[in-house]
Amino acid sequence: MENLFLQYPKCTTCKKAKKFLEDNNISFINRDITIDNPTKEELKSWYEKSGLELKKFFNTSGVLYREMGLKDKIKNMTEDEMLELLSTDGKLVKRPILVNDNKVLVGFKEELYKSF
DSSP states (O other): OOOEEEEOTTOHHHHHHHHHHHHTTOOOEEEETTTSOOOHHHHHHHHHHHOSOGGGGBOTTSHHHHHTTHHHHGGGOOHHHHHHHHTTOGGGBOSOEEEOSSOEEESOOHHHHTTO
16 A cells, blocks of 8 residues: 555645655655545544554644533543544544555654654
8 A cells, every 4th residue: 555645735744744755755645634534434444553642643733623512511522422522523632644555644744744
């Protein structure tokens, strides 16, 4: 599988990550997370592969996250409920996400991208 890069074109962090991938000749399939939202199944697979807590997949600085009052709500949600919620709107999902057969990176840290 080629690297899958999920991003929001207006996000400055996503732009930095995309530039890093291009500058380092790391090939990827580009996907706008707001147009082609991750499915519940994709999110579950990525979450399991990432080794991260599921709450790390939430875009906690997003307007929608704050409007929905999710900071307190997700503490009492089941894994299935969180995955269901994340799959409803790409703006709820932390970005960028970089996925390949072996690993999943959420957010952009240059040192982690170097290992891709």
